[in-house]
Amino acid sequence: MFYTLKSKLILIFSLLLVVPLLTMTVIFTQHSKNNVELITKSSSAQTLEQYAGYLDMLGGQVEDAAFQVLSNQLIQRWIGVRSGTRIEPSQTEQYQLNAEVKEYLSQVTLNLTNIASISLSDRNGFVIGNDSVYHHVKYNNKDWYSYVLEHGPSWVGTHLDPYQPHSLQNIPVNSLIIPLVELDSMTVQGIIKINVESSLIQQPLSKIEMEQWRTVQLVNKQGLIMAGNESDSLRSADPFGAQPAGQALLNVLNSPQWSHILQSEQTKDAFKLKNDDGTSSYWFYRKLDALNWIIIGEITEKELFRQIDQMSRTMLAIGLGLLLLTLAAAYWISASMTRPLSKLSQMMRRLEMGDFQAAEKVSVARRGETGYLLHAFERMAGRLNQLIHDEFTLKLRKQDAEYKALLMQVNPHFLYNTLETIGALAAQQKTEQLLDVTESLGQMLRHSLKQDSDTILLSDELQQIEYYTFIMETRFEDSLFFSIEKDPSLEKATIMKFMLQPLIENAVKYSKEKLRYAHIRISMQRTSSDFMELSISDNGEGMSEELIKELITVAYSEDPAKVLGSPGSKIGLRNVLVRCRLYYGEAFSVNIKSQLQQGTTISLTLPVNEEDSSYVQSNAGR
Known part of the structure; x- marks a missing residue:
């Protein structure tokens, strides 16, 4: 097929168009992807940096409030009363002290707009908050309670806190928990729980204006989601209010990169990771020292280069259209030159297969040198067909004559042997057998004489x-x-x-x-x-x-x-x-x-x- 003149012309035209177009598309796509990758890394780092600055500010404000409450003399006096290290006041004085503590906590909450509520809890399950006093609170049954008493301050993920103002009990919060320390004896007598509405953390997280982000999560160092635009921590049974990570994030948490993130002194970086479905994603992280959390976000390679891939497909579609136009033009140009030669080749191919009649019936235009050549070949094929037909008929007749001659040679040979048998029977005077043999011979001769x-x-x-x-x-x-x-x-x-x-x-x-x-x-x-x-x-x-x-x-x-x-x-x-x-x-x-x-x-x-x-x-x- 590719040795014909038409195919060569079409191939040359196609290569002249396709090769430069494909080369340009590949170079443009690769260069664009490199630039987009650099820009994305830079812009993503800036976005996470802004959000991290906001969370550091929020975490710092909450920590300042916690230490302000802890160092207050009224709070220290309340701690001494609840722990029994001070002279136990009368019941009226206790009510008065609790009222003063509630008023103080309300003042701190009102002065710091980012704080939803503050509550103090002693070891006996007594909790005092902004507006209420609760007995027999089960904070001490929480794992985070014992963790804070043993290891110090810690943030708790999104959860519902029933021991805060009634209007906030159905609103998800994140909490900073610090030990409630009696400064005189430096003994831990309970905890201070400062609640921040989770929306203050999640809304800025969800407003990151980059369409290619697949997910952005806040996780602790144990790999649990503390807040995020895909989390549903209200259903979480985790004592820290944390949600198990999704599959994509689990792949990161189980990869060597996670260990590197935890051990690295760098507060931010980016890396590329291959997913289970064969695709790749870019992961960006930023450590939050104030909250001891890590912001980690994923951008899929497919989404990152979606526009570039669409542009590449568009260019390839345009190239395909141009290729079809080129093929049509090449076919039209080549057909005018090669159609007569193709017809001649077709006639010769049919003649080679012995189909002389089909070769004679090929219609040709009798214009120009090729037209005359085709017409002459057509007449030659007709004459050759007639000569072969005459020769074939003569050969059949000759073979038929030879066959008839051979057939006639069989009969005398058979008759000679059979007559010899009849003669022997006659000599022996076996009349009955002679009649049977003669009748059998007659049947055979009657059959052999049929020439139909x-x-x-x-x-x-x-x-x-x-x-x-x-x-x-x-x-x-x-x-x-x-x-x-x-x-x-x-x-x-x-x-x-x-x-x-x-x-x-x-x-x-x-x-x-x-x-x-x-x-x-x-x-x-x-x-x-x-x-x-x-x-x-x-x-x-x-x-x-x-x-x-x-x-x-x-x-x-x-x-x-x-x-x-x-x-x-x-x-x-x-x-x-x-x-x-x-x-x-x-x-x-x-x-x-x-x-x-x-x-x-x-x-x-x-x-x-x-x-x-x-x-x-x-x-x-x-």
């Missing part, structure tokens, strides 16, 4: 063989035995006339010359849907390897004229093989197996035709 067809049903041919075997068994009596194995599926198959009888005559002749008892076996079988095999076996003297090779040569390459002129003693078997070759062509094959003094088997493979002889006649000229 060269083929016969296999069943009719076997009937003639039975007439023949009756004559032979009558002549040789018990010293000759025939067996015929029929295949019912071949009942309607057709074969050539007088094909089996000469082979059986040869088997009888070469078996009786050396043996006192001869056994001739005739069998047939269908080897496939299109072919059958006829076999004649004897127990005679057998054949030499040289004779077998000679007969095979006769079957496939011998000139029929040589068989016509050969001596009578060599006509029978050669005659049948040459007739089969002339009649069946390449559909015929022969196999001869023989061992000296043990016998011979001749197997003929023929096409199965159950209707007429059209198949074999169509192959007669091969």
